[in-house]
Amino acid sequence: MLGESLILMGEIGVNDYTYAFFEGKSIDEIKELIPLIINAISSAIVDLVGLGGKTFMAPGTVPLGCFTAYLTLFQTVVEEEYDPVTGCLTWLNEFSEHYNKHLKIELNRLQKFYPHVNIIYADYYNSMYRFFQEPAKYGFKKRPLAACCGVGGQYNFTVNEECGKRGVSYCQNPTEYVNWDGYHLTEATHQKMAHGLLNGPYATPAFDWSCSGSVDKEYSFSS
Template sequence: MLLLTCTMHANGCYESIISFGDSLADTGNIKQLTFKSNSQPPHFLFPPYGETFFHKPTGRCSNGRLIIDFIAESLGMPLITPSEVIRQHGAIEKGQGVNFAVAGATALDSSFYEAQGVANTCTNVSLGVELEWFKIWLHSIYRTQSDCKNFLQNSLILMGEIGGNDYNHPVMAGKSIDELKPYVPLVINTIVSAINELIELGAKTFVVPGNLPIGCSAAYLTIYYDSDEVEYDNTTGCLITLNEFAEYHNELLQIALNQIREVHPDVNIIYADYYNAAMQIFHTPIKYGFTNGALKACCGAGGPYNYNLLVACADPTSKSCARPETYANWDGLHLTEAAYEVIFKSLFQGPYTTPQFNSLCPTSHIQARDTSSSLVQSF
């Protein structure tokens, strides 16, 4: 098997990757946190999660690699170490990347949702908590302010995706999309505040993802199935109102990012258009090899979209498809490795970032590498 890798790290683009976010970026923190607390393990710590690439569950909410994994590989770096692995098993060397993303995490603090009567059964971690973890780690490795700034100036900061669960959890609790609209400016302000704090610490290059088209999620399609209150896009089968909500979030986020650019012209703020990169798949799934479509989950317990709110993927009564590479949706809420790879290529080797990622870190040195000789970290 061949991977696209490049020598950009060696050529000085980025020395490390620092990641924040939720299950779209978590490479194992939820696994470590679960073991640490002796709590009931979530379903994605069991097979068939991880079956395609790692051949075992790693804490990633997919059958294989995530976008962050493809980014690391493309930059010639090892897969990014979860922060909880570092915290529980010892510090890593200077210059290496760290991933603070946690599955289920929200941008807003858990206390906000508790006040709204919304429970997060996965974790009480928010972006603010992840940022505090990061600062503790940073100052444990780099003792002076100048050392911190030098490290961050040469690092690529991935801000998520974060914010999706700020809407997922309330919807699962029965709140309507109209009830969630006032949350959006609060979520955006939280993301912006975190970016500004990281800029003050010395960070110079950020990738800030927008939200995915949630109206194309098998989970949402199941929740709203046969509802008179929703309208479907005839070209994709996705829910129009929910996708418009995701676009509303993304529009406010881009306005806020433009404001940061004006205040900090020396900082690279890269907007990653997850929404439109993913919509390519939903418009023409066959083009990308998804012969079993883009809306039906590979792993689930039946129903029109193979998603059941009461029976999660990995439950003994659920079933997993034989060829996940032919599905875009993995478990109803998350995508397959194959879909994440399409999105990654569209973003970091294509036109779906603003400004284009290639313009800041040219990919002219991309070369093929045999994965059998590479070190794979599965944590």
Template sequence: GKRLVHHWDKLDLSIGVALHLQAVLKEGARYVVVPGQLPTGCIPIVLTLYASPNKRHYDRRTGCLRKYNALARYHNGVLFEALYRLRIKYPAAKIVYADYYAPLIDFLKKPKKFGFSASSKLRVCCGAGGPYNYNMTAACGFPGATACANPAAHVNWDGIHLTEPAYERIAAGWLWGPYGHPPILKAMRQ
């Protein structure tokens, strides 16, 4: 597998987001929703590109690559802390952290609870073979790729994007909880 070291530079993104958000808040923004990072180690393109023969590199409950999820968790933690500080600095603004990480992990740990098929939890709906039905030479929309019969049973659409039902469940969690911190509708009422 490729080394993780070059990915650590991307953590500057969370600090950059906070700096840009501060500029928007200085201009008078009152309602801001800031999304966190998906569990990168659960994305089929990452699982395919960085596949490892070592089973210890994978989370036994989700099947995701552990080190990439550790990076996403770290990024999200830095971002969450930055948003906390911005809430203190700009108390009139409503700043929501929109968690992408927790819902996807929930979908993978308990797919049936959320209406997804347990057998398709890491497999893409629209793809062309391989352990995750993801093939970079036959990506969704290219010759050789086919779409599954029931996209609603899948979490992942094409190896990069989630399915519409997955996004709907995440959005509902952002609006009403538990994936919005605070939930968007609660922030709007305050």
């Protein structure tokens, strides 16, 4: 069974980072979690290879600086902290890219050690970030940073008044929103990201649908 399955490793780490950021930990303290999280992913892949697993997809993390909850928590009047095109927080996205860089290094190491298995890197970051760069192209509203379900503030999100609580409403056009409730993505976002992974440029190596169950082995994860 495992040998015929695509095993999705996570996404692992976002909840750890979110908890630490919301507890007021410094960026340097939170970076100390990165090797621990990557080791957990790597160890799980090794264990599953030992049980017969052959095809793994390990996702990188998303652009945290574009998430409604983070934009609300770290909202600032300092314009230089925001990307002028997307409105996302640059320093948080740099943290995401830092994590992804180190994850790809470890996946490269594992792939060389286990040449008989397929280890696919899922580029969640760029698969999602394009929606903020060109929202209209993908059917989203202009500057799609606000939550569909929420209340208050610039981003329709207030801590402790999240989606599901009394008095908190949801939008009537969720397909035009990237973010659902501040922390999670809408179904439309997930569908477009999945299409980009399975049929587009956001999986390394790419899926080879001409031969079911195979991937292009001539690759290396760029770091």
